[in-house]
């Protein structure tokens with residue numbers, strides 16, 4: 001009988017630590033050693049959590065709301081989540097069809113654990129968020145990668161999805177707006193993807209964590225809005241991390257068919273139990289309170305996006321497709337290198353500019369710039385890259 005090295009479980013042998021977190025840590029270490037690193041690696045807003053949300057968390061502590069909540073989350077929070085989803089998606093989910101989790105990542109973990117068996121295949125579109133393949137593999141299933149082409153603005157190609165189908169295909173992940181490309185999937189493509197899912201009875205995992213960070217004239221639509229008949233086979237994943245600048249509070253959610261949500265609740269009851277009670281009270285304030293801070297952050301992101309994307313596209317060796325959502329610019333560096341990670345290491349060492357190499361997202365030809373950073377950082381980063389490029 002073969003044993004995993006060091007006694008590790010076999011399911012962890014082929015799973016690498018998150019690439020985004022590793023590069024950010026390296027940049028922080030350099031900054032800690034006194035270098036002025038311009039950090040474009042952030043996967044989180046740089047704004048503080050809005051005051052009224054923080055106050056709700058503090059109030060929860062003072063009011064001793066510090067005990068267990070129901071495993072699936074506070075009833076009022078589940079109601080608020082479903083109310084927001086129903087309003088935005090013109091749907092009619094019941095609060096019982098929702099589950100509050102420790103971040104959207106945890107919701108996704110629960111989804112694949114609850115729905116996938118070894119041998120199942122899950123289609124995901126490349127470039128993909130780094131954790132998608134690992135989350136699928138941790139459930140024993142196999143990620144099947146379908147390329148989205150740069151000429152198509154990184155939007156999924158329904159025909160390519162169709163070609164990737166096998167008898168083992170169980171699910172497809174739809175992530176709009178996308179991390180890392182910022183692509184927002186249009187109505188027609190969603191309709192085509194929905195058609196495939198319906199025809200083949202596929203589970204759709206719709207990761208909508210960036211739904212509120214979409215820059216006009218682009219607009220976000222969910223696959224369940226385009227194809228309401230798909231609600232019975234779709235799990236919507238979302239959360240407060242990105243829109244409300246609450247990454248550290250760790251509150252996400254899943255909304256979907258009752259039996260699937262029930263299975264996830266059972267899983268959660270034996271793993272994490274409820275997400276932190278204090279964070280749940282803060283998330284409730286986020287969803288039900290003043291939405292102006294979200295609009296203000298979105299406007300700031302849009303301004304930064306324009307500055308960064310225009311600046312990068314002015315540099316001859318670089319090329320960026322303008323992202324319509326999220327806060328990432330996916331930059332083609334293939335004229336400079338055959339290895340994004342080598343280039344990212346060079347930029348960090350020689351220009352103290354930190355970006356995330358594309359390999360972890362499925363491309364060695366791209367690096368990811370986050371524009372969840374100040375306009376000053378963007379300006380100075382562009383100036384440093386321009387100098388670096390003239391020297392090389």
Ligand SMILES: Cc1ncc(COP(=O)(O)O)c(C=O)c1O
Nearest residue numbers: 043103104105129179239241252
């Ligand atoms: C596409 C996508 N889904 C999910 C998550 C996880 O969000 P959370 O911090 O709420 O777990 C992220 C965070 O980077 C993301 O980019």
